[in-house]
Amino acid sequence: MKEDKNSLFYGPVASRRFGYSLGIDLIPYKICSFDCIYCQLGKTTIKTLDRKKYKKIDFRNFRIELKKIINCSERIDYITFSGSGEPTLNSDIGLLIDSVKDITNIPVAVLTNGSMLNKKDTVKDVINADLVKISLDGCNENIFKKINRPCSEVTLKSILDGIILLSQNYKGRIWLEIMVLRNINDGLNAAFDFKKALLQDNKIYDKIEKIHLNTPVRPSGFQEVFTPFTESIRALKDVLGEKAQVINQISEDVFISKYHEKNEKLEERIIELAKRRPATAKEISIALGVNINEIIKCLRLLLKNDKIKYKLYRNNRYYYL
Numbered sequence: 384m385k386e387d388k389n390s391l392f393y394g395p396v397a398s399r400r401f402g403y404s405l406g407i408d409l410i411p412y413k414i415c416s417f418d419c420i421y422c423q424l425g426k427t428t429i430k431t432l433d434r435k436k437y438k439k440i441d442f443r444n445f446r447i448e449l450k451k452i453i454n455c456s457e458r459i460d461y462i463t464f465s466g467s468g469e470p471t472l473n474s475d476i477g478l479l480i481d482s483v484k485d486i487t488n489i490p491v492a493v494l495t496n497g498s499m500l501n502k503k504d505t506v507k508d509v510i511n512a513d514l515v516k517i518s519l520d521g522c523n524e525n526i527f528k529k530i531n532r533p534c535s536e537v538t539l540k541s542i543l544d545g546i547i548l549l550s551q552n553y554k555g556r557i558w559l560e561i562m563v564l565r566n567i568n569d570g571l572n573a574a575f576d577f578k579k580a581l582l583q584d585n586k587i588y589d590k591i592e593k594i595h596l597n598t599p600v601r602p603s604g605f606q607e608v609f610t611p612f613t614e615s616i617r618a619l620k621d622v623l624g625e626k627a628q629v630i631n632q633i634s635e636d637v638f639i640s641k642y643h644e645k646n647e648k649l650e651e652r653i654i655e656l657a658k659r660r661p662a663t664a665k666e667i668s669i670a671l672g673v674n675i676n677e678i679i680k681c682l683r684l685l686l687k688n689d690k691i692k693y694k695l696y697r698n699n700r701y702y703y704l
């Protein structure tokens with residue numbers, strides 16, 4: 384796909400869970416209601432719960448561009464609202480989901496941190512999506528705050544209330560994703576806290592289809608973030624039961640590598656840039672005119688294959704050779 388800096392679209396990018404996913408990025412970098420300690424996008428610059436039109440969207444052009452991309456792409460398995468921050472902060476998301484549904488039968492997914500789902504207008508907006516994937520990293524209020532560093536009004540309870548509100552009004556699929564971090568939310572106590580939160584009177588557990596147990600791609604170097612030991616993930620999986628699935632990073636990487644064989648040019652461009660001076664993912668994204676989510680996927684493979692390194696400076700990762 385030809386890059387256009389003003390386009391809302393990026394990809395399709397590959398992942399095992401979504402196959403080839405065409406991303407729609409509704410939020411300018413990096414506006415979010417959270418500032419997660421593991422966020423690969425970098426530090427949140429504007430932490431907010433304000434829902435508004437964050438980008439000027441011409442709906443006619445949006446449809447034309449989407450049709451063009453679908454016609455030119457070999458394969459798109461999902462159209463995914465995600466991006467450079469929390470997508471449900473954009474109050475146009477409902478109209479855009481409906482526009483996508485008017486054009487194609489490709490399933491629509493919304494990847495959210497769940498902070499806005501206790502608001503009726505947000506639930507109404509995502510109601511026509513086929514899948515809503517919600518991050519749920521906190522097993523209790525303290526751990527939630529420690530990992531996700533949310534806007535002060537957001538609590539674990541408000542997130543759980545939001546999942547219940549969604550499940551009462553929504554016919555699509557709901558997945559949860561837990562980013563499991565060593566010594567924070569990976570112990571047996573945490574596992575039982577998660578189970579309690581999901582089973583409490585409201586029975587969230589019955590309404591969700593899957594719980595993905597994810598781990599940070601690499602120990603991020605942030606003081607607090609380390610990959611958990613396999614046994615503690617297994618324990619979490621056992622406690623959470625059959626809906627819990629461990630995301631296997633190796634097969635994820637194999638899947639992404641195949642996709643990137645077609646995309647070697649982007650790797651070369653990143654390496655050329657990093658040769659000249661250390662740069663953050665955001666700086667690379669701006670310099671190459673490629674969406675930051677695509678850059679992050681590529682950086683992940685470059686790191687894995689030891690083709691690039693990073694160092695931390697003021698909580699930002701700088702990539703270099």
Ligand code: SF4
Pocket residue numbers: 415416417418419421422423424427467468469496
């Ligand atoms: S919710 Fe997502 S985008 Fe926001 S800080 Fe956390 S990981 Fe980053």
